[in-house]
Amino acid sequence: MTHPVDVHVGKRIRHRRWLVGMTQQQLAERVGIKFQQIQKYETGANRVSASRLWDIADALDVPVSFFFEGLEATEAEMSEAGHEAMPTTDAVPADILGDKEALDLVRSYYAIPEHQRRRLFELARVLSDVA
Numbered sequence: 254m255t256h257p258v259d260v261h262v263g264k265r266i267r268h269r270r271w272l273v274g275m276t277q278q279q280l281a282e283r284v285g286i287k288f289q290q291i292q293k294y295e296t297g298a299n300r301v302s303a304s305r306l307w308d309i310a311d312a313l314d315v316p317v318s319f320f321f322e323g324l325e326a327t328e329a330e331m332s333e334a335g336h337e338a339m340p341t342t343d344a345v346p347a348d349i350l351g352d353k354e355a356l357d358l359v360r361s362y363y364a365i366p367e368h369q370r371r372r373l374f375e376l377a378r379v380l381s382d383v384a
Contacts, residue, residue, distance in 0.1 A: 256297070259299075259300045260297035261297075261324050263296055264297075266294055266301075270291075274360070276288075277292060283312035284312055285308070286305075306320060
């Protein structure tokens with residue numbers, strides 16, 4: 254059975270990898286392991302050793318502490334939901350940045366020129382108020 258901390262760390266690895274636009278293969282090559290091992294880390298199936306986490310943090314350009322951020326806040330939610338984050342009441346997933354579609358949307362949003370991005374933001378705000 255996977256431990257909630259291993260699942261959380263794995264989600265944070267995946268989250269950061271997606272944010273920087275890196276594939277599992279690219280991360281694996283930078284760390285010197287097979288991409289299948291990255292898959293196992295990201296699902297929490299395999300526990301990441303301290304030295305490997307150090308290497309992953311270096312490859313993803315974050316401090317090791319990044320992988321543990323938010324652990325206290327989600328610990329109770331994870332145990333209640335069988336190690337999965339529980340959805341919030343306003344239909345937004347608790348782990349919004351753990352959702353690949355959401356990260357792709359954010360990445361695309363910031364690729365839009367600023368003046369157009371502001372107009373798109375206002376449109377989204379109006380549409381969400383109507384719904």
